[in-house]
Amino acid sequence: xxxxxxxxxxxxxxxxxxxxxxxxxxxxxxxxxxxxxxxxxxxxxxxxxxxxxxxxxxxxxxxxxxxxxxxxxxxxxxxxxxxxxxxxxxxxxxxxxxxxxxxxxxxxxxxxxxxxxxxxxxxxxxxxxxxxxxxxxxxxxxxxxxxxxxxxxxxxxx
Amino acid sequence: xxxxxxxxxxxxxxxxxxxxxxxxxxxxxxxxxxxxxxxxxxxxxxxxxxxxxxxxxxxxxxxxxxxxxxxxxxxxxxxxxxxxxxxxxxxxxxxxxxxxxxxxxxxxxxxxxxxxxxxxxxxxxxxxxxxxxxxxxxxxxxxxxxxxxxxxxxxxxxxxxxxxxxxxxxxxxxxxxxxxxxxx
Numbered sequence: 001x002x003x004x005x006x007x008x009x010x011x012x013x014x015x016x017x018x019x020x021x022x023x024x025x026x027x028x029x030x031x032x033x034x035x036x037x038x039x040x041x042x043x044x045x046x047x048x049x050x051x052x053x054x055x056x057x058x059x060x061x062x063x064x065x066x067x068x069x070x071x072x073x074x075x076x077x078x079x080x081x082x083x084x085x086x087x088x089x090x091x092x093x094x095x096x097x098x099x100x101x102x103x104x105x106x107x108x109x110x111x112x113x114x115x116x117x118x119x120x121x122x123x124x125x126x127x128x129x130x131x132x133x134x135x136x137x138x139x140x141x142x143x144x145x146x147x148x149x150x151x152x153x154x155x156x157x158x
Numbered sequence: 159x160x161x162x163x164x165x166x167x168x169x170x171x172x173x174x175x176x177x178x179x180x181x182x183x184x185x186x187x188x189x190x191x192x193x194x195x196x197x198x199x200x201x202x203x204x205x206x207x208x209x210x211x212x213x214x215x216x217x218x219x220x221x222x223x224x225x226x227x228x229x230x231x232x233x234x235x236x237x238x239x240x241x242x243x244x245x246x247x248x249x250x251x252x253x254x255x256x257x258x259x260x261x262x263x264x265x266x267x268x269x270x271x272x273x274x275x276x277x278x279x280x281x282x283x284x285x286x287x288x289x290x291x292x293x294x295x296x297x298x299x300x301x302x303x304x305x306x307x308x309x310x311x312x313x314x315x316x317x318x319x320x321x322x323x324x325x326x327x328x329x330x331x332x333x334x335x336x337x338x339x340x341x342x
Binding site for chain 2: 052054065069072091093094095097
């Protein structure tokens, strides 16, 4: 019986894992005139941030404003707007905030620079740590200690 | 060598400081992208008269532009205060945002009408051009017709005195408070 239960549980878990990425996005049907437009729609709607529910992109959000922005995005794509034009349109109305990849300016400089700066700081820290350890003689063994270790290692195990 | 021991403590203190600062930051307080720009033009019907109006209809300045809808509970909360402001001579234009005009007219006849006029924006296109992301929102249109300030959420006495009063010197703090009681 327990085998049955286990099989059922694992089947349920598998189903959930399989469904998880699908249920994230809002279900809507747009008729695109070309698959290339549809691809750009998906890319842009994931890159644009919902102004109302701030930690979601407009593809995942059910907020009315996100729905409106998806309609605008769809219409502009069908009218032949470039990605830059669409992003400029959104930024003019909602500020750099609507982009998950904002342009580099005074406000976002820290955001953009932080990963590089932290990486360099971390690398410098590690380097100095290892260099210190190699140069340090504080932990070096005296001759007597080394002899003791050698003796212990040679000793047959009980 | 001794100083090194304190690195984790200092790092923790800095992190704690940042997190504590974060507690008092309002994440809904977004910078309005339209600040300093002229109010975007539109061609929409007016709520009561039904005639087509454009941005030139918002002629009295400085003025408030209040984004509202009958589906918005907070708009009902701030409505009495808008009536009090209108009583004090503050010109208020309404943007009836993604609403049903029939319901909106009903609301105004039942609760009172603080607006000079109302721009009907069923589709939300004027709101989109303005950068509106919900209701209520209230904008200040300065003497030159530019957007000088945006407030997201309920407009009340405290917010008005803090952020809006410099454009509307005719509103005296105590008078508005007394008036508000009368309305309620």
